[in-house]
Amino acid sequence: xxxxxxxxxxxxxxxxxxxxxxxxxxxxxxxxxxxxxxxxxxxxxxxxxxxxxxxxxxxxxxxxxxxxxxxxxxxxxxxxxxxxxxxxxxxxxxxxxxxxxxxxxxxxxxxxxxxxxxxxxxxxxxxxxxxxxxxxxxxxxxxxxxxxxxxxxxxxxxxxxxxxxxxxxxxxxxxxxxxxxxxxxxxxxxxxxxxxx
Numbered sequence: 001x002x003x004x005x006x007x008x009x010x011x012x013x014x015x016x017x018x019x020x021x022x023x024x025x026x027x028x029x030x031x032x033x034x035x036x037x038x039x040x041x042x043x044x045x046x047x048x049x050x051x052x053x054x055x056x057x058x059x060x061x062x063x064x065x066x067x068x069x070x071x072x073x074x075x076x077x078x079x080x081x082x083x084x085x086x087x088x089x090x091x092x093x094x095x096x097x098x099x100x101x102x103x104x105x106x107x108x109x110x111x112x113x114x115x116x117x118x119x120x121x122x123x124x125x126x127x128x129x130x131x132x133x134x135x136x137x138x139x140x141x142x143x144x145x146x147x148x149x150x151x152x153x154x155x156x157x158x159x160x161x162x163x164x165x166x167x168x169x170x171x172x173x174x175x176x177x178x179x180x181x182x183x184x185x186x187x188x189x190x191x192x193x194x195x196x197x
Contacts, residue, residue: 002042004095004137004144006082006167007031010043012075013057020064022073029056031083040100042084044168045142045179046070047100070102070179071141080168082142095144096137102179104128106140108172109154118159119148120172124180129155131182131190139181143167 010028017023026032026043035041035053041060042048048060067073075081087093106122122140132138132150139145143163148156164170172178 001087002047002084002098002100002142003087003091003093004045004084004098004139004142006084006143008083009166009168010081010083012077012079012081015075015077020067022062022067023051023059024062024072024075025052025057025059026081026083027057028083031085032056032058034085040086042082042086042098042100042142044071044075044081045098045100045139045181046072046102066102069104071105071177072179074177080171082167082169084142095139097184098139098142098144098181099184100142101181103131103182104180105177106155106180108174108176108178110174111172114158116161118164118170119156120159120169121154121156122178122180123154128180128182129153131186133186136186137183140178141168142179142181143169 008028008030010026013027014025035050035058039050050058052059062072106124109123110121112119132147132155136147145157148158
């Protein structure tokens, strides 16, 4: 379980494919020191297992299922990634409950700066949009955000200067794709109320 509060912006140092498996080696001195082989780590909002960990870098592997549901397969050497370690019992939850299980991909349609902040419009499938509500929570590339508006085919988020300075979201432009995880509580409410699909 994660909170969507990014701890470090890492850099992809190596991308390697072995059959259907993608291995990423990530340079992130802060997080790498805390990781051990077998630990979970969120990379752009996707919960992965560290298969190697050193003082400055760690490696993770993604399966074909993960690659089909996320943007990880598009990462190249030099790409920035948002990183978070799992929450510990007793930690504050500064964002919202994030599982690292991506629900879909959204496409950025527009980005506008506004008085030091930035507003981002994204297009998403109905399977994602049906769980979003104005002032609710959503995770984009692992970053916990508040939904500003929801339309028929799009939604908006507003990024504060701090988020822009410490995450990869500062680099977003029209046409970019991001991993989306909706609020898990919304999915449970739907399941318990008997509504789905």
